[in-house]
Amino acid sequence: SDPSPWWRDAVIYQVYPRSYADADGDGVGDIAGIRARLPHLADLGVDAIWMSPWYPSPMADAGYDVADFRDIDPVFGTLAEAEALIAESHALGIRMIVDIVPNHISSAHPWFQAALASPAAPERDYFWFRPGRGPDGAGMPTDWRGEFGGTAWTRVDDGAWYLHLFTPEQPDLNWDHPGVRAEFESILRFWFDRGVDGIRIDSAALLFKDPALPEVVDGRPHPFHDLDEVHSVYRAWRRIADSYGGDRALIGEVWMPSVERFAAYLRPDELHAAFNFDFLGCAWDPALMRACVDRTLDAHAAVGAPPTWVLSNHDVTRHVTRYGRTDTTFSFDNNLDGTPVDLELGTRRARAAALLSLSLPGATYIYQGEELGLWENENIPPAEFQDPMWGRRGHSRDGCRVPLPWSGSEPPFGFSSATPWLPQPPEWKDRTVQAQTGDPASMLELYREAIALRRAEPALHHTAMTWLDVQPAVLAYTRGADFACVVNMSGAAVALPGHESLLLSSGPLDGDLLPPDTAVWLRRQT
Ligand code: ISL
Structure with a gap:
């Protein structure tokens, strides 16, 4: 009944616990490290943390193979520490979302x-x-x-x-069994009882299988993706979430080719929100990007759900690298074909993308390290790959999962006292939190300033956006009465539309001209 619940326009920061900060010196991040580095998230100004899985697990799929949903893996700490982290986050005004993986469990369960x-x-x-x-x-x-x-x-x-739709260590659960439903409803209550504010639902469109086990045939209903029965599960989960007072959110990982089928998950009696993979997968191209924003807004308006904006996560190539690819092909996956990457270009675009994703209507997700401008580590020796996808698909997601650089001039950059579980590029010496703090030209200060402005700016909350016509290769829109965002995706500098003042710029301006791959936030004349 609250007309503006937090999840409608929150800035949500994904913590990947293996790689955030390591306090106990084993080279793997842990809860004690997160608690020690919580001030970073308070300074950044995020509204919520989404915690990737931290449960006991043999780590066959980096914790997405859960052996016990009601405890914490010893590599990360204890349940008492998790409870302390939830309390400390809340004291800083930061909400907590935990990750639930219902499609499968660990073979060690x-x-x-x-x-x-x-x-x-x-x-x-x-x-x-x-x-x-x-x-x-x-x-x-x-x-x-x-x-x-x-x-x-x-x-x-x-x-x-x-x-097992994923690795052999992740047997699929039979969701037709009432015991499976009951178990997950109890797990939801377990975490809501511990004060968490939301649940991220892994692989949310899987779960059910056609019991006749037909083959996958084009044009026939898919035997294990997006079966109608899955909606009954989320209706039951929504009733549980709502029974906690109305501000506990369910956020689905719903990869779906059709916008209509995607939106079917976002209903007043099902999920509150879902990740926008359409946006994440969009190339740096003005026509594609504009069409993607329109599709997103239309699909969400039709069902009354808040749009979300996601640039990176722990499964895809970091967007500094994606946007830095100098040909027009585009893929989430690693750069298997050796396409040249221009990291300076990618960084410039990532800075502009930050102003885009933080000023569109809805909630914005930040994947840890994106606020530091980290790029994909494409130089991990295959012998050091940990991701089970490597052996099965010849593609590893490890390059986006590398431990964060906090301080110092060489690895492990304050992440740990030991060798990190994945190698950090030595070039990250300029991208540590320490090196960027106080540097007005840094990615970190850009994110801090943008998030602070967003928080204080009434035009960025619960208002619609309207396109402004500048030119086809420039994405420009207004929010509220007097706010505008302009992103130059053309190859040439363009004149800024008339404005009263410049609020923020992703890079240096050229007099009154907005250079290519640069974005600004403006106060418009009214
Ligand atoms: O990773 C992908 C593309 O690179 C996706 O197809 C991914 O497999 C899918 O989104 C499901 O991902 C989630 O569940 C997986 C886990 O490995 C991922 O890390 C998680 O985000 C299995 O639990």
């Missing part, structure tokens, strides 16, 4: 261990165990391909196969 112990174990029904095809059952039950590439079935000692 007691349910799966019990299921393995005997074909007759009732726990088998929590999963998708099936006999194989062929006379000796040696053929996989289906030809489904896993989400990371590779096969989606693994055979156990008694001859049965189980389904």
Whole structure:
């Protein structure tokens, strides 16, 4: 009933706990490190933290293989420390969102261990165990391909196969089983009872499978993606969230080719918000970007949900690198084809993109390190890759997961006293928090200033945006009565539209001209 709940226009910062800060000196980030570095997030001015998984896990998929949703992995700390972090964040006015992974659990989870112990174990029904095809059952039950590439079935000692859309260490749960529903509803309550303000739902459109296990055929309903039954789960979760007083948010990771199917998740009785992968995947191109913004606004307006703006996360190539690619091809994935990357260009565009994503209507997500202008580490030796996607798809997500540089002039840059779990580029010496603090030209000070202005600027809260016509390769729009954002995506400098004052600029101006790949926030004449 609050007309402007926090999740509608929050700035939400994704903490990837392995790589934020390491207090205990094992080379892996931990909760004690996050607590010690909480002032960084308070100075940045974010409204909320989204914590990637911190639960006990064999770490086959960096913690997205959860063995116990009600505790904390010892590498990160203890449940008591997590509770202290939630309290300390709240004391700073920062909300906490935890990550729940409902499609699968770890093969080390007691349910799966019990299921393995005997074909007759009732726990088998929590999963998708099936006999194989062929006379000796040696053929996989289906030809489904896993989400990371590779096969989606693994055979156990008694001859049965189980389904895993990700790695074999992540068996898929059977959501037709009432025990699975009950367990996750209880897990939601467990974290809401500990004061968390929201839940990020991993792979939210998976969960259900067509029990007939048909093959994937173009033009036929997909057997395991976006089945209608999934909505009943989120309706139940919404009732639980609402029972906590109305400001607990459900935020879905919903990758969906169709805007309509995507919007079906965003309803007053389902999810509050979902990540905008359309925007994340958009190339630095004015026509594509404008069309993407329009699609986003239309789709969300139709269902009354807040748009979200996401530039990077722990699964995709960092956007300094994406925007720095000097050809027009575009992909989330690593630069497998060796396309040249101009990091100076990428940084300039990332600065402009920050002003874009922080001034569009809705909520904005920041992936840790983006406020430092970090680029993808494309020089990690394959022998050091940790990501299971590497072995299955020939692509590693490790380059965007590298530990943050805090201080000093060489690795580990204050992240740890030990060697970090992934190598940091020595060139990050200019991108540490320490090096950037107080430097008005730095990415960090740009983010701090933009977030502070956004917070204080009434025109940036609960107002619509209207395009301003400058020229086709310039994205310009107004918010409220007197605020404007202008992003020059053309190859030449353009005249700024008339304004009363300049509020913020992503880079140096050329007199009254806005150089290419530069953005400004303006106070307009009224
Ligand atoms: O990573 C991707 C593209 O590079 C996506 O296809 C990703 O696999 C998908 O968005 C699901 O991601 C989430 O669940 C995975 C986990 O590995 C990812 O880190 C997580 O964000 C399995 O839990």
